Amino acid sequence: MEVPILKQGQYLIASIQSALTDADLSQLREALIERVGRYRARGVIVDVTALDVMDSFAVRTLRDIAHMARLRGSETVIVGIQPEVAFAMVQLGLTLKGIATALDLEEGLAFLNAKARERT
C-alpha cells in the first residue's frame, strides 16, 4: 500500500491511510527523502492518524525519515499519534525523542510555519 505524498507550498504531507508493512514503511522513507530534494521542501509532515499500531520498526523508520530529512535541509513533524498508540509506545519503550510531534495536521503546519519564520 503506497502512501500518498502531497506537496503543499514548501511542505510535503505524507498521509498514511491504512496499516503498513515494513516494506511499505521503507518505501515511504525512500520516497520522502527523494522528494525533499526534488521539490526543495522545507518541511515534511507524516500523518499517522490511521495507524492503530506503532511498533519498534515503524518508530525507527519515522525517526530515520526525520533525521534524513534534516540532513537534506527539511524539518519533519509527526502528527496524529492516537492516545492508545501513545500508551503502547511508551510501555514498549519508544519515545521519538528529538523528533517533533503535533496533535494533528493543523498543529503540524503551525509548527513548520513557526520554524520557517525562525529561519528568516
Next chain:
Amino acid sequence: MSDELRLEIAADVDVVRAREQGRELAAAHGFSLGDQTVIATAISEIARNILMYAKRGEVRLYSLNDGSRDGLRVIAEDRGPGIRDLPRAMQDGFSTSGGLGLGLPGAKRLMDDFTVDSAPGRGTIVTMIKWKRSHG
C-alpha cells in the same frame, strides 16, 4: 479455552495480519481499545522477531479463562537458530539484528505474563498472556 487461531509468519504482510487478528480476537472478548492496541503491538514485535531471526514460524492465538477472568494467550513459535544468550536478549537495547532491541523486553512490558523457551539450534517459543481487567 475456545478460540484458537493459527497464523503462519513468513513475510512482512503476515506480521500485519497477525496483529490485526490479535486485535480482533481481543475486541471480540471485550478487551478495552487500549488493551487491544497493547496486544496488537506486542504481537507485532514478536512476529517480526520470527521473520528477522528464523525467517518463518507461526503465531497462535487463544482465548482463555482462569476461573475468574478472561485472557488472551499468544504463542509465537519458530524453528530458527534460537537465542544464544537469553538474559541479554531480554535487556533493552540489545539486538543481534540491527534493530532497536526492544522486541522481547518491550513485549514483556506490554503483557501480563511472558515466557521464552529457546536454545541454540532448537528454535524459540514465546508465550504471552494479557488478562482482561475486571470492569475498570
